Every structure is written in C-alpha cells, then in structure tokens.
Amino acid sequence: MKVNVEELSQVQRRITVELPAKEVDKTLNKVYNKLKNSVKIKGFRPGKVPRPIMERYYGDQAASEASQELLGGSYAEALKESGLEPVAQPDFDFDPPKAGEDFVYKLTFDVPPEFELAKEDYQGFALKEPKLEATDEEVAQRLDQLAERQAVLVPVEQERPAAIGDVVVVDYEAFDGEEPLEGGKAENVEVDLGGGKSQQEIELALVKAKVGDTPEATVHFEDDHPNKSMAGKDIRFAMSVKGLKSKVKPEMDDDFARSLGGEFETLDALKERIRADLEKMYQDQRDQELRRQILDQVRELGEFELPNSLVEGELEEMVKDFMQRLTQSGMDPKAAGLDPMKLADDFRPEAEKKVRAGIVLGKITELEDVQVSDEDIDAEFAKMSERTGQPAKALRDIYNKNNAMPSLTAHILEEKTLQAIKAGATITQVDPAELVDKKESEENEDQG
Structure with a gap:
C-alpha cells in the first residue's frame, strides 16, 4: 500500500492511497465466489455460473x-501511516476497482489547526460577576404571584369603573374596516386587566369602563400573525361590557402555605423555599455570565484557520435546534417561509465563534490534563435526575441506548475545563446593568 499526503490548506489534507492489483484481484475473487453460490441465472445451475x-x-x-x-481494510491503516486525525468524516473519491489494475482512492478531510498556547495565556482572566441576591421584596413578589394564582373571582356588586387587577366580562366583534371578520365574534370573554394576556389596546380601552359601556379598540397585527385574516391589518374590536369581577386573594398564613400541596407546613417554610429557588436561579445566571466571558476571552487566544467541516456541522445543529424550537412553540417553519440556507448564513458568525472557542478549549483541556471520571458521570446523572424527576439509572439507560454517552462526556469535559479556567481567574462583582450595557454594545459592534 502506498500513501501520499497533500496539504491543501492549514487545516485540510488529501491522502491518496494506492492498493496493488494483486490485492484487488484477491478481493474481487472473494466477492465473486460469495456471489456465485447465491445468484440465479437462467440456464446455469447454482454455483456453476461462469465468471464472465x-x-x-x-x-x-x-x-x-x-x-x-478494500476501503474498510486500508482506511484506518492509511490514516495511521499518515499520522493524521480527521476532525470529521472524510470525503472519499475513487473509481470502481478493476481486475488486474491498482485501486486508487483519495481522502479529503479537515484536521485540527496547529497553534501555540501557554498556561499563562489563559490564567488570570479578569471576569465580572453580576451581583445578584434574593431580597425580601422579591420573596414577597413571588408570594403575591402564588396568591394571584389562588385568587377567587367575585362579581362586583356596586357600580364602579374597572381598574387594573379586575377581570372584565365582555362580548366583542372584530371588524376589518366596516366588514365583520369571519369567526371574529365571541361572548362572555374574560379580560384580565394588567394580566398581559390580551392585546394592550384592548386592556387600555376597558380601564375605567362600566357595565353597559361599549368601548372600542383598534389593534395592529404584524404581517407574520398566524391568523391570515388579521395579518398586517388594523383590526377594530367593538366591545360590550357585561360584567365586572374582582380578585380576592387568600390570606398569607400557614393555611395558604399548606394549600399549595402539603409540602409546606408553615408560611416561613414556603418563604425559605422561594428564597432558595431564587438563589439557585441567580447562581445559574452568574455561572452563565462567567461562562460567556470566559468563552469570549478564550476564542481570542487562537489565530488559526477554522476547519470548514466543524463550522458546517455546528451550523446544521443550530438550524435544526432553531427549527425544532419553532415547531414546539406551535409555528410551522415552512408556513413562515423560513429558508434553512438563509438561516445558516445568519447563524454562521455565531457558529464560527463556537468552533473557535471549542478548539482553544480543547487545547486548554490538554494543558490542564482534565479527565472525566466515573464519579463525574454519576454526579451529572444525579443532577439530571434532580432536574427532571427521573431516576438516574433510567436516564443512564436512555443515554446508553441512544449512544449519547460520548456527547455527555464531552459536555462534562468542557465544563471541567471552564471550571479550571475560572479557578485561576480574578472575579469582581458588579452591577448587572453594567454587564447588560456592555453586552448590548458588543452586539451592536458585531452587527455594525
């Protein structure tokens, strides 16, 4: 076997492999010997069909x-002889083998870029952590939201105008100009003023309205609205106020805490859980912000050409994930006229950032000698179990069945590498607004 390597670019190689005619003939003979015992050709007995x-x-x-x-028997050996490791599946190029002739095929593939990186390049990053703490006011707001869900609607007996927090009962009909919209009529619709579930124009028109009033509201619907009869139009809603209800919230006491399912015996226990949930949410936000800053600085450490196969792979995943999220939200991507090719162009800058950061992180993983242990995997499944409510063993079985363990291991490896970088960083707590302003400024620069 002869192996020749060509360097097409910093990250792309082509290997030409040449197998001798003797090996080609041996393989063809083996294939035909296997075929002759199974093929049926009229006029010949099984196993007696002449080779021609x-x-x-x-x-x-x-x-x-x-x-x-021939490919399967030589591919791995050719790569080993070349000393190269593809980052993705190679492209194969060959003509069918012929008896008495050498078999030549070519492999074209991307390889990891080569670049210099030292520990001092990424140790001592300056990171800014948003100062986020659960306050008594936030706990009280969460309690109020829980009470809002438990509120009972009570008809308002006295004559008074509707106010924010009330529920107004209306009949309405929708018009496009002076023409009634088909299916645009309804009775006894409850509009929660300030609830944000109805169009703002409708809620504002009903504030201060009394039973018997007939307010109107005009609402503009965007071009992509799912109801085609409303899309891109100003629709007038003629309403008739039929009733007014107020919300009566439960008393904030131990009985209220117990009414939420029996998990909490006292109001104080409920408050403690709310505070703990807020702290966990804020910790996640802090971790995500530090992760973003680390990745922003990490990808600046490597000046190298990106393997196109990795970028294309990342783009494919990003487009697929975006389409799935749209579908799960009830939108049909095709009906919305979304072009996957156009989406890929839009996502390309972000995909290139992810690939560059991933390559540098891989280098740091090597320098830090980060390893994934069985204990790390057990801990990850334990966290997943706590988050999903599913047994850790069941989750592990699902991952094994779907051959997803390598991706999980890669995720853990990346997170441990990020933690190693974070451990050597200088972290300063700042006002969250400062980070929001900085992020918006960077996004505007990217778009500009």
Missing part, C-alpha cells in the same frame, strides 16, 4: 462490494 457471465450481470454489485472491502 457473472461480471455481465453482477459486475457493478461486485465492484461496489469490493471497493467497500
């Missing part, structure tokens, strides 16, 4: 099987 006849009828099939066997 078999070549006439089954030549393409035999050549295909022989090429796969």
Whole structure:
C-alpha cells in the first residue's frame, strides 16, 4: 500500500492511497465466489455460473462490494501511516476497482489547526460577576404571584369603573374596516386587566369602563400573525361590557402555605423555599455570565484557520435546534417561509465563534490534563435526575441506548475545563446593568 499526503490548506489534507492489483484481484475473487453460490441465472445451475457471465450481470454489485472491502481494510491503516486525525468524516473519491489494475482512492478531510498556547495565556482572566441576591421584596413578589394564582373571582356588586387587577366580562366583534371578520365574534370573554394576556389596546380601552359601556379598540397585527385574516391589518374590536369581577386573594398564613400541596407546613417554610429557588436561579445566571466571558476571552487566544467541516456541522445543529424550537412553540417553519440556507448564513458568525472557542478549549483541556471520571458521570446523572424527576439509572439507560454517552462526556469535559479556567481567574462583582450595557454594545459592534 502506498500513501501520499497533500496539504491543501492549514487545516485540510488529501491522502491518496494506492492498493496493488494483486490485492484487488484477491478481493474481487472473494466477492465473486460469495456471489456465485447465491445468484440465479437462467440456464446455469447454482454455483456453476461462469465468471464472465457473472461480471455481465453482477459486475457493478461486485465492484461496489469490493471497493467497500478494500476501503474498510486500508482506511484506518492509511490514516495511521499518515499520522493524521480527521476532525470529521472524510470525503472519499475513487473509481470502481478493476481486475488486474491498482485501486486508487483519495481522502479529503479537515484536521485540527496547529497553534501555540501557554498556561499563562489563559490564567488570570479578569471576569465580572453580576451581583445578584434574593431580597425580601422579591420573596414577597413571588408570594403575591402564588396568591394571584389562588385568587377567587367575585362579581362586583356596586357600580364602579374597572381598574387594573379586575377581570372584565365582555362580548366583542372584530371588524376589518366596516366588514365583520369571519369567526371574529365571541361572548362572555374574560379580560384580565394588567394580566398581559390580551392585546394592550384592548386592556387600555376597558380601564375605567362600566357595565353597559361599549368601548372600542383598534389593534395592529404584524404581517407574520398566524391568523391570515388579521395579518398586517388594523383590526377594530367593538366591545360590550357585561360584567365586572374582582380578585380576592387568600390570606398569607400557614393555611395558604399548606394549600399549595402539603409540602409546606408553615408560611416561613414556603418563604425559605422561594428564597432558595431564587438563589439557585441567580447562581445559574452568574455561572452563565462567567461562562460567556470566559468563552469570549478564550476564542481570542487562537489565530488559526477554522476547519470548514466543524463550522458546517455546528451550523446544521443550530438550524435544526432553531427549527425544532419553532415547531414546539406551535409555528410551522415552512408556513413562515423560513429558508434553512438563509438561516445558516445568519447563524454562521455565531457558529464560527463556537468552533473557535471549542478548539482553544480543547487545547486548554490538554494543558490542564482534565479527565472525566466515573464519579463525574454519576454526579451529572444525579443532577439530571434532580432536574427532571427521573431516576438516574433510567436516564443512564436512555443515554446508553441512544449512544449519547460520548456527547455527555464531552459536555462534562468542557465544563471541567471552564471550571479550571475560572479557578485561576480574578472575579469582581458588579452591577448587572453594567454587564447588560456592555453586552448590548458588543452586539451592536458585531452587527455594525
């Protein structure tokens, strides 16, 4: 076997592999010997079909099987001899093997970029952590939200105008100009003023309205609105106020805490859980912000050409994930006219950032000698179990069944590498608004 390596770019290689005719003939003979015992050709007994006849009828099939066997038997050895490691599946180029001739095929693939990186390059990053703490006011707001869900609607007996927090009962009809919209009529609709579930124009029109009033509101619907009869139009809603209800919230006491399911015996226990949940949420936000800053600084450490196969792979995943999220939200991407190719162009800068950061992180993983242990994997499944409510063993079985363990291991490896970088960083707590302003400024610069 002869192996020749060509350098097409900093990150792309082409290997030409040449297998001798003797090996080609041996493989073709093996394929035809296997075929002759199974093929049926009129006028010949099984196993007695002459080779020339078999070549006439089954030549393409035999050549295909022989090429796969020749490739499979030499591909790994050729890569080992070249000393190269593809970052993605190579592209194969070859003509079908022919008896008495050498078999030549070419592999074109991307390889990891080579660049210099020292520990001092990433140790001592300056990071800013948002100062986020659960306050008594926030706990009280969460309690109020819980009470809002438990509120009972009570008809308002006295005559008074509707106010924010009330629920107004209306009949309405929608008009496009002076023409009633088909299906645009409804009765006894409850509009929660300030609840944000109805169009703002409708809520504002009903504030201060009394039973018997007939307010109107005009609402503009965007071009992409799912109801085509409303899309891109100003729709007038003629309403008739039929009733007014007020919300009566439960008393904030131990009985209220117990009414939420029996998990809490006292109001103080409920407050403690709310505070703990807020602290966990804020810790996640702090971690995500530090992660973002680390990745921003990490990708600046490597000046190298990006392997196109990795960028394309990342783009494919980003587009796929975006489409799935749209579908889960109830939107049909095709009906919305979304073009995957256009989305890929839009996502490309972000995909390139992710790939660059991932390559540098891989280098840091090597320098820090980060490893994933069985204990790390157990801990990850334990966290997933706590988050999803599913047994850790069941989650592990799902990952094994779907061959997803390598991706999980890669995720843990990346997180441990980020923690190693964070451990050597200088972290300063700042006002969250400062980070929001900085992030918006960077995004505007990228778009500009």
